[in-house]
Amino acid sequence: MFLRAVVMAASLAATLAGALPAAADTLRTLAESAGIRIGTAANVDALDTDAAYARLLAREFDLLTAENAMKFSVVQPERGRFDFTQADALVEFAEAHAMQVNGHVLVWHQQLPDWLTQGQFSRDELAAILREHIRTLVTRYRGRVASWDVAAEAVDEDGRLRETFWSRGIGPDYLALAFRWTHEADPQAHLRYNDYGGEGGGVKSDGIYDLVAGLRRKGAPIHGVGLQMHASLKDAPRASEVRINMKRLAALGLQTHISEMDVMLSLPASRADLRAQAALYRDMLQACLAVPQCRSFSTWGASDRYSWIPEFFPGRGAALLFDTDLQPKPAYRGIRKVLGASAASARRH
Numbered sequence: 326m327f328l329r330a331v332v333m334a335a336s337l338a339a340t341l342a343g344a345l346p347a348a349a350d351t352l353r354t355l356a357e358s359a360g361i362r363i364g365t366a367a368n369v370d371a372l373d374t375d376a377a378y379a380r381l382l383a384r385e386f387d388l389l390t391a392e393n394a395m396k397f398s399v400v401q402p403e404r405g406r407f408d409f410t411q412a413d414a415l416v417e418f419a420e421a422h423a424m425q426v427n428g429h430v431l432v433w434h435q436q437l438p439d440w441l442t443q444g445q446f447s448r449d450e451l452a453a454i455l456r457e458h459i460r461t462l463v464t465r466y467r468g469r470v471a472s473w474d475v476a477a478e479a480v481d482e483d484g485r486l487r488e489t490f491w492s493r494g495i496g497p498d499y500l501a502l503a504f505r506w507t508h509e510a511d512p513q514a515h516l517r518y519n520d521y522g523g524e525g526g527g528v529k530s531d532g533i534y535d536l537v538a539g540l541r542r543k544g545a546p547i548h549g550v551g552l553q554m555h556a557s558l559k560d561a562p563r564a565s566e567v568r569i570n571m572k573r574l575a576a577l578g579l580q581t582h583i584s585e586m587d588v589m590l591s592l593p594a595s596r597a598d599l600r601a602q603a604a605l606y607r608d609m610l611q612a613c614l615a616v617p618q619c620r621s622f623s624t625w626g627a628s629d630r631y632s633w634i635p636e637f638f639p640g641r642g643a644a645l646l647f648d649t650d651l652q653p654k655p656a657y658r659g660i661r662k663v664l665g666a667s668a669a670s671a672r673r674h
């Protein structure tokens with residue numbers, strides 16, 4: 326009887342020890358045990374000027390997406406002149422800290438240089454420009470950038486193909502072409518389609534599903550879908566629907582990623598909102614962990630010090646896991662707890 330009580334107490338202690346991450350555990354050590362990648366968008370200027378920020382990224386994350394450093398206007402500011410200063414800095418930082426890189430983004434209708442959007446190019450010229458852009462960028466990082474957001478935000482709010490600079494200039498097959506050209510430049514890279522507002526159910530989610538299903542049918546080399554997950558407390562998809570959506574994408578043979586999560590709050594953020602924000606982060610991470618094909622969970626920035634939200638949504642912010650002093654918020658502790666529990670159960674199995 327006594328022995329049994331001792332054994333039970335010992336096993337309870339072990340369970341607790343497994344469920345509660347030790348102080349030394351970081352998001353990346355726990356994520357590794359849980360079997361997913363934990364990522365963030367990185368601000369390359371800040372990596373250079375803010376050592377504490379750089380240390381934070383290296384300590385907590387094992388996947389980096391360039392917030393801006395690989396976008397068209399940065400990489401090819403003039404026709405035929407490529408500038409890899411920022412992209413190189415990002416990839417070198419990632420390699421120095423054993424982090425994977427997700428390349429972002431090859432064909433998107435924003436952050437395009439003027440020479441491109443103001444130039445009067447024929448269909449063939451535009452296709453040649455895009456092909457050369459993809460070839461040059463992807464070849465440079467072959468074997469060093471593990472995945473690419475090949476195309477982004479190509480679906481409109483009504484679920485149809487969005488009319489953009491690229492769809493007008495090249496025609497709807499610009500997407501299949503972009504996947505093909507990326508695959509030719511790096512046959513090993515994992516190629517993703519990335520979009521917002523289609524994480525759960527609804528017209529846009531169905532439109533994204535139809536688009537990627539069509540690409541698969543045509544034999545385009547697409548391997549994953551990034552669900553961006555820019556959310557607010559009032560306007561967030563239901564985690565159960567996100568899970569269902571991920572499963573139907575998985576049934577097409579596609580991996581999924583939460584690729585850009587942030588949860589904007591009204592400023593100054595209240596304690597109640599910070600708690601609700603933590604719950605939302607936890608729920609979405611849990612949805613990802615519940616689907617074996619969901620392979621990574623990334624936030625769009627690590628610290629509120631550098632988030633894009635206050636600039637784009639005046640009066641809102643406090644959207645990330647660390648505050649402006651780089652201190653962990655309830656959302657960080659929530660994510661860590663979920664990863665810790667998943668890591669512990671993975672170790673038990």
Ligand code: XIL
Pocket residue numbers: 392393477553585633
């Ligand atoms: C944003 C960056 O965070 C800003 O710094 C930049 O000024 C505009 O773009 N979805 C995306 C990202 O896929 O590329 C966007 O990044 C945010 C929305």
